[in-house]
Amino acid sequence: DTEVTQTPKHLVMGMTNKKSLKCEQHMGHRAMYWYKQKAKKPPELMFVYSYEKLSINESVPSRFSPECPNSSLLNLHLHALQPEDSALYLCASSLTGDGSDTQYFGPGTRLTVL
């Protein structure tokens, strides 16, 4: 299994809603990532988990809250988002999280904030 899966594929939420994005991999990878991608732009790193511990937070607003329940799962909890947070949210995983690791991406969740 060389796949990273993400659910849901699409999500529409209001600014007062609370929702969660989910990511799963069964490749035995110990590092997992959240990226945000706006239209016609490259992915931008948000968070990195290595061995289930948050290792990098790229100064992301607190309305985004990551969680790594175990080495195969990664969640992104969303609360009080703004319309400008509408984007494609990508999850990725890699073997160990060191500098020469290859990251493998999921298909993303297309988020629209109304």
Place this chain on the structure above:
Amino acid sequence: GESVGLHLPTLSVQEGDNSIINCAYSNSASDYFIWYKQESGKGPQFIIDIRSNMDKRQGQRVTVLLNKTVKHLSLQIAATQPGDSAVYFCAENMWSSASKIIFGSGTRLSIRP
């Protein structure tokens, strides 16, 4: 700002011809480079990577060249096919202790029949 950039935002190639996508990077400390392909509505797909101790690496129909002297990276796609239509991103990792990659701005490759 981004340390990785691309020379051309779009590239149109005749089907069957070879494609060359270029990328410039600015950080001489970067030691790992990756090319990703992103099709419409999908996540980035790993194509090929290269370490800084190499100049060239070949995969199936793809070759990556690294010129550290001028900080230049290229992706060559042989016998371009319609399925190669996508946005191609180069990415670099300059941190030996963390997998924190920076993506370039991307090149859209379109194939003429």
